[in-house]
Amino acid sequence: MTATLAIGPYNASERPALEETFQAHIVANATEACGLEAATRAEIKAIAYKGHLPFGAAEMDLFPNLGVIANYGVGYDAIDVAAASARSIKVTNTPDVLNDDVADLAIAMWISQGREMRQAEAWVRDGNWATKGDYRLNRKVSASKVGVMGMGRIGRDIADRLAAFKTEVHYHSRSEKQTPGWTYHADPVSLAKAVDFLFVALVGGAATQNYVSKEVIAALGPRGVLINISRGSTVDEEALLDALENGTIAGAGLDVFVGEPKINPRFLTLDNVVLQPHQGSGTVETRAAMAKLQRDNVGAHLAGTALLTPVN
């Protein structure tokens, strides 16, 4: 039998390495994993986890010899790390290898939103350019006032890119960081007030639930644009939708949503948003690097050597 169980929507390019390296058994989700026979579950020493559905104490208890849950992704809010620690189960993630792609997508949504690329393309495709003339003037993003909420590794990569656009960079995080003169705000509302474009790069989980609150959204103001590449849960989505519908903020670029992939249908009727299907890390190159780091963590656990990127 196999010691490794892979849980999640692994695609055709990811499955062979899991199967060949570990003879891993692959199932689509935690429900299917929990439905495996007790003898099979007892063999499992490592779980390679992918996806955003919760994996908690009840699931862990079904795997008595589980030693590691290697998450495919930097965010591990789907996994109950406290429950894992209580059971001496290690959790690993895939930090750093995806920073560039996630930061790139944040910048792309920012420019797309400011320069109205969606609407401008529709102007071309609908034939309006030839019949009605030039597309309307839109909004300069370079040299604007920008804010980053959450100055972790991804936040830093976003801010570095923004700085290259000659922007005035402000940020909020738990503590002040060493930066090239960027303005720190201890209070998220103060950050939102100071900027026109606010990038959310917070860690997901209970501690940041609705951290971008109704007050933060209101403080962004009518020229404000929110860009979220973190987790849907970090933003009060009802307040965001109200603000987008009422024009109390100008727009949003969103890669993540509450309840994704079944997102709130109110988003679909809005013209002032750029919507992406949680594809921040979704390039061939980065997904291969994430999958390899995940496998390396599984391999390290099975070999009894140090985990590469433990979180507990």
Ligand code: 8YV
């Ligand atoms: C997902 C992500 O892992 O790294 C993260 O935290 O959100 C993504 O890269 C990816 O969508 C696969 O589930």
